[in-house]
Amino acid sequence: MITLGGPAIYAQEEALDEPLDTTYFKAGEDDWNLVESVLKRNPDAVMLLLERGADPNAVAEGGMTALMFAAESGDVLMVKMLVLNGASLDFSDAERTTPLLIAVFNRHFDVAHFLLEKGADPDHRDSYQGSALLYAAAINDYEIADLLLYYGASDSISDRDGNMAVMTAVYFGNLETTDVLLQNGLDPDGADELLNTPLMIAAQQGNLPISQLLLEKGAALERVNKQNYTPLVHAVFFRYDTIAKLLIDSGANVNHTLKSGETLYDLARQQGSNKALKLLKSAGATTSPKPSFTEYNLGWGNSFRSNEHMMQIRFSVVDRKFGYFVESGIDFRPIIRKVQLEIDDLLIHQYRETRWVWTLGGGKNFAFLHDKSGMEYGAYGGLYGMLSFPSHKGVSENEKARYSLALSAGLYMKKNFAGIKAGAERYTYGTLLEGAWKINITLFLRILKRRNPNVQKEITY
Incomplete structure (x- = not known):
């Protein structure tokens, strides 16, 4: 059994001079007592139980371990005590959730930092195929996202639908995290399984700041998805005229053909967007005279x-x-x-x-x-x-x-x-x-x- 040393242990030894609350202990069930002590935020009892041989990887009802509960609470001291006494960094529950994923969910930067420093897998994926980086992007925690990339998280990891980190940050409207990810060199055109790019999604949501950021970072204007939609098509289809103007001013092709006999101008007319019609017409868009x-x-x-x-x-x-x-x-x-x-x-x-x-x-x-x-x-x-x-x-x-x-x-x-x-x-x-x-x-x-x-x-x- 590994034990902690240094100032943290000294603090523990001083705390042991005070009466230790063990009233909730169950006789002969130190594994259960360990999990309960973590939940009660009782580090003295945690140390006592570890020294008595409690299993740091014992699973509580529901599938979580003591380390998972400590990561959830953000208690760095208890996380360190458990890890240094043998708790598994990558133990996962029924949904394949690890202590690192739990720390990220709950925005506990210091806990995530310690776990990564000790070798936690930054690319572990749960049953939804989500990783720590994808979840950091979803909740707009750009500091943890930056930390994960520093510790080697894959910049191309994706979930079950092919969504990578930039796509996830853009979908949830997280400008700060999108910026940090792009500064770390992630692909501004990382597409999902339907070939949608982040710029397409920013366009369909009408998110002007993120659209501007993606364009500044070199996002492609003429990429098409499986429906042959460009970012400009998304802007016109979802009737976001401000985004359409930004894309047109940036050089988007206003004569893109969606399908035989149907142009962007025809789509704008079907959508009833008079502003988009004016923008497209002033940029030289054409339409086929053939009725549909x-x-x-x-x-x-x-x-x-x-x-x-x-x-x-x-x-x-x-x-x-x-x-x-x-x-x-x-x-x-x-x-x-x-x-x-x-x-x-x-x-x-x-x-x-x-x-x-x-x-x-x-x-x-x-x-x-x-x-x-x-x-x-x-x-x-x-x-x-x-x-x-x-x-x-x-x-x-x-x-x-x-x-x-x-x-x-x-x-x-x-x-x-x-x-x-x-x-x-x-x-x-x-x-x-x-x-x-x-x-x-x-x-x-x-x-x-x-x-x-x-x-x-x-x-x-």
């Missing part, structure tokens, strides 16, 4: 007024670049209604009528607002041809099909998979007392053929 009919909507609507009610099932194809749409479907009256038809100036017939209508038309959406949640707000207008087929109960000879035009306009709001629109429609079926203007409310489902993936970064430890 990649949105499909299936709607269920109601067109009604006091004495008329038609239900609508409509399918539409929408151009996501310019807002044009083509729409077709079936309208029908859900109930039999009494109608009056003027036969001539002297004769009016009344019938119990059902009616089916085939509709085909088109129009344009005018988006005027996109919020941060992805909701789009706008107005629409359209012109439709309507071919209606009435059927009169008790009449063997049905009315001939009737053709009419309908005007439609209103407001809409839509998000990822659904939307709603409400407005007015003007059309008639040639019956008396019908009224031309109707109110229209439609719910619709959206299917995007070429949806731009939301690649928002997540790191969880």
Whole structure:
């Protein structure tokens, strides 16, 4: 058994003159007593138990050792006593957590320093594949991060998702630690398994100071991830105009093509970012004039007024670049209604009528607002041809099909998979007392053929 010497021991010997509290000891269970003494911050009892042969590596309920508890509390004296009397530096619990990782979690610089000095492994990874350096980066403890690198921590170690230390510091918005890591020579472009770089993540979070720091340290402007997104694409997609301006001013390519027929300018228009559109246009961004009919909507609507009610099932194809749409479907009256038809100036017939209508038309959406949640707000207008087929109960000879035009306009709001629109429609079926203007409310489902993936970064430890 190794024992401590020097001033620390002298202090212990002086303390032994005072009564030693052992009231909590369990007879014959010195291993348990050792852990309990560490928890009670009782160094005299710890020394006594070590001298009596208590196992410094005994595991308490929950899987932690006395050294782990001492590291958690930040008690450097007890950490030294345990290590110098045989406690394992790299003993780990069920989650593969070591005393060094615990010291880092709890920001105990002096404990971490002593453990590293005595040979603790700076690159040990727990069950989440996190290391001491990654956790120091996550909690913004730049002093411990610097210490770990001094004691040989790998500058390219990564977690299970490929996140290295700079990426971790950037994701958690830790400017100071990012700066220290970069000063130590870590790669500003260290990418994760999806090929996202730290600058991409700073851009998607709208973090201007970190974006500026990364650019100062040479971060690449034109690296692309697996979705073919550059840092500028992230800034435009997540609608951070300040970051977009910084990247454009730094020389980012404003004509980067995301996919065939879709440019950065098209993305900015889809996202409803007028500022980004102006920035891109002033920097020379171009767009393809070819429309992109990649949105499909299936709607269920109601067109009604006091004495008329038609239900609508409509399918539409929408151009996501310019807002044009083509729409077709079936309208029908859900109930039999009494109608009056003027036969001539002297004769009016009344019938119990059902009616089916085939509709085909088109129009344009005018988006005027996109919020941060992805909701789009706008107005629409359209012109439709309507071919209606009435059927009169008790009449063997049905009315001939009737053709009419309908005007439609209103407001809409839509998000990822659904939307709603409400407005007015003007059309008639040639019956008396019908009224031309109707109110229209439609719910619709959206299917995007070429949806731009939301690649928002997540790191969880």
